Amino acid sequence: MRDETISVSRIEVDLAGYDSLTVPIHRASTIRYHDASSFAARFERDADGYVYGLYGTPTHRYLEKKITELEGGARTVLVPSGQAGITCAILSVVAAGESVLIPDTAYGPVRDFAKHELAALGIEAVFYDPIDLKALERLIGPRTRLVWTESPGSVTLEMQDIPAIVSMAHAKGALVGCDNTWASPVNFKPIAHGADIVVEALSKHLSGHSDLILGSITTREESLGLKLKSSLGRLGIGTSPDDCALVARGIETLAIRLRRSGDTGIKIAKWLADHPCVDSVIHPALPGNPGHEIWKRDFQGSCGVFTFTLVDRYANQAFAAMDALELISIGASWGGTKSLIAPTSVRALRTVRPWTGPEYLFRLNIGLEHPDDLKDDLNRFFAALASERTPSLMRVAT
Numbered sequence: 001m002r003d004e005t006i007s008v009s010r011i012e013v014d015l016a017g018y019d020s021l022t023v024p025i026h027r028a029s030t031i032r033y034h035d036a037s038s039f040a041a042r043f044e045r046d047a048d049g050y051v052y053g054l055y056g057t058p059t060h061r062y063l064e065k066k067i068t069e070l071e072g073g074a075r076t077v078l079v080p081s082g083q084a085g086i087t088c089a090i091l092s093v094v095a096a097g098e099s100v101l102i103p104d105t106a107y108g109p110v111r112d113f114a115k116h117e118l119a120a121l122g123i124e125a126v127f128y129d130p131i132d133l134k135a136l137e138r139l140i141g142p143r144t145r146l147v148w149t150e151s152p153g154s155v156t157l158e159m160q161d162i163p164a165i166v167s168m169a170h171a172k173g174a175l176v177g178c179d180n181t182w183a184s185p186v187n188f189k190p191i192a193h194g195a196d197i198v199v200e201a202l203s204k205h206l207s208g209h210s211d212l213i214l215g216s217i218t219t220r221e222e223s224l225g226l227k228l229k230s231s232l233g234r235l236g237i238g239t240s241p242d243d244c245a246l247v248a249r250g251i252e253t254l255a256i257r258l259r260r261s262g263d264t265g266i267k268i269a270k271w272l273a274d275h276p277c278v279d280s281v282i283h284p285a286l287p288g289n290p291g292h293e294i295w296k297r298d299f300q301g302s303c304g305v306f307t308f309t310l311v312d313r314y315a316n317q318a319f320a321a322m323d324a325l326e327l328i329s330i331g332a333s334w335g336g337t338k339s340l341i342a343p344t345s346v347r348a349l350r351t352v353r354p355w356t357g358p359e360y361l362f363r364l365n366i367g368l369e370h371p372d373d374l375k376d377d378l379n380r381f382f383a384a385l386a387s388e389r390t391p392s393l394m395r396v397a398t
């Protein structure tokens with residue numbers, strides 16, 4: 001053979017005696033078939049068989065199985081983002097002329113998806129108060145196919161009573177889906193509490209290092225998982241094995257990362273609650289917070305993601321004072337090793353349960369830094385906040 005041919009031809013490497021401790025990364029578009037008849041019959045392979053890179057490689061199967069086991073479900077599909085997890089989950093069960101109930105506190109972009117794509121498809125999206133069970137029960141009608149939940153809710157962290165929601169939805173023939181990103185399967189298992197579908201934004205805690213975007217959908221029933229898998233294939237939605245391997249690696253330290261960031265988060269939350277500049281701290285794991293009893297009853301632990309607000313008098317200086325932070329970065333997303341702060345306004349995102357607090361909420365993602373270094377950094381912020389010389393850059397709409 002000439003060099004060109006040698007360069008591109010596949011050679012066999014002896015794998016005898018090789019059994020890696022780590023997650024193998026299999027990159028592939030093309031799968032080789034050993035004869036023409038197995039190629040001709042490739043679409044008859046079972047759902048976990050290998051056909052084409054789009055439908056997954058052994059690296060995808062590894063992550064799917066790992067997440068299925070952690071969630072206690074029947075099957076997991078991987079999608080390019082947490083947002084895709086939510087949208088594909090909704091589209092897999094709700095058809096034109098039917099309706100989906102969505103909590104007012106759902107991840108923000110879900111509202112836009114409802115307004116644009118669901119509306120265009122003739123799927124009705126009804127937003128509901130995440131903690132008003134009586135009102136929710138009244139909204140579940142004959143056309144309701146799915147009750148979406150997210151507990152705790154985005155930014156304002158309202159805890160939902162998932163077992164109660166499941167029993168009222170199932171009694172009326174609707175399924176329940178849960179965005180479990182805040183808790184992760186380590187701290188809450190929606191399927192064990194009756195949910196039919198669980199979505200994780202793998203971009204957050206499970207990958208754990210803020211370096212990729214990926215999502216998962218796990219189903220209680222094999223049949224819904226299979227339906228999703230074939231639908232995603234037809235839609236051409238696939239994921240990268242490299243990203244899957246990074247998530248699989250992240251999962252290995254998920255429990256200890258969450259324990260550490262959760263513990264540090266509680267320390268910081270308690271400290272903030274006593275700070276004169278702080279108006280309120282919203283953290284379901286703090287005793288006295290609304291939803292704390294549900295958290296204690298259903299969840300195994302916490303994480304470092306929570307929210308605080310400032311007393312009115314300091315609100316105008318907040319944006320400028322954030323320049324004083326040296327350790328905590330300003331940014332959205334969360335679940336990584338590094339602490340983040342995100343000034344967030346939710347007023348426009350609440351249509352059923354109006355937000356009556358201050359315009360800006362400060363969502364923290366506490367990472368793996370030492371708690372005292374984080375306090376030092378927040379003290380720099382508070383010092384700047386209290387200083388008269390801080391120019392007022394933020395205009396609060398009233």
Ligand SMILES: *Cc1c(COP(=O)(O)O)cnc(C)c1O
Pocket residue numbers: 080081082083084107150154179181182201202203204213214215333
């Ligand atoms: C970030 C997030 C998502 C979306 O995940 P992406 O991978 O960023 O699309 C969904 N739900 C919750 C609760 C999130 O925090």
